[in-house]
Amino acid sequence: MKTFNSGNFKLEKLYLDSIDENGNCFIIYHAKLEFCFIRITFSELIFSDKNGIVIDKRTLKKIRKPLLNDLLIFYSHLLQIKGSWKRLEFALPLLSFKDGMKNELIWNCHHPKALTEIEYEETSHKGFGYGETINMTIKPWNLPIEELRWGRFLSENYTIIWVDWKGNYPQHKFFCNGTEYNDAIFEAERIVFGSGVFCLIFKEIIIIRRGKLSKIFMKMPWMKIFFNRRILNSTETKYKAKTTFSENGETKSSGWSLFEIVIWGK
Helix, strand or coil: CCCCCCCCEEEEEEEEEEEECCCCEEEEEEEEEEECCEEEEEEEEEEECCCCCEEEEEECCCCCCCCCCCEEEEEECCCCEEEEEEECCCCEEEEEEECCCCCEEEEEEEEEEEEEEEEECCEEEEEEEEEEEEEECCCHHHCCCCEEEEEEEECCCCEEEEEEEECCCCEEEEEECCEEECCCEECCCEEEECCCCEEEEEEEEEEEEEEEHHHHHHHCHHHHHHCCHHHHCCEEEEEEEEEEEEECCEEEEEEEEEEEEEECCC
């Protein structure tokens, strides 16, 4: 299948999530893609209940773009969801990158921690949530990435967010309550940082979604024309996990983490 490889590219992608104390997890994408002469709006809801059962809904129908205020409201009757994100902390300058052609990627973490309330299937879910927006004019297959790790841990007293970008131009961003650390060590079930003083430990890890992006696009096969083989062969794995945060071996807080690993294809 032929892929578009020329022309202007512009992607704006809003990501929102929320998870309640029982582990009911909501992930929302709302994206606008402009490529050559084509413009597409795309929204997706991924719901993973407390038992790990996943429901995935998508729509190409336009919805009102949420305003990035202290109180962010997302509503879609097509996805049967309404949610609010009340910001608790200031935005973080998560990541920015420019290539040699003046194309750029801006990763804006505008809601690092928010109080959330989700109305879904006539049930209300309250918890902590997160929100970010990526704006990029770089075609995704031209990004110098081999592996991407992203995640967040939110609790009453702690906000921990990380982006670990491996490739020709590595980027490492790790924030704990607004303080940046540059020594995070990633392992399968924990992250150690702050010269070994601090540790996140993941327990009862549940896979929300795993597979090649080509498989994820199976419900919308025509979307494949916008991405080349490198993107379609990339593998994404999303996780949720009960998490404890410790300092010098002493537990300071517990809550839930959401994180993902994306391995770029060849």
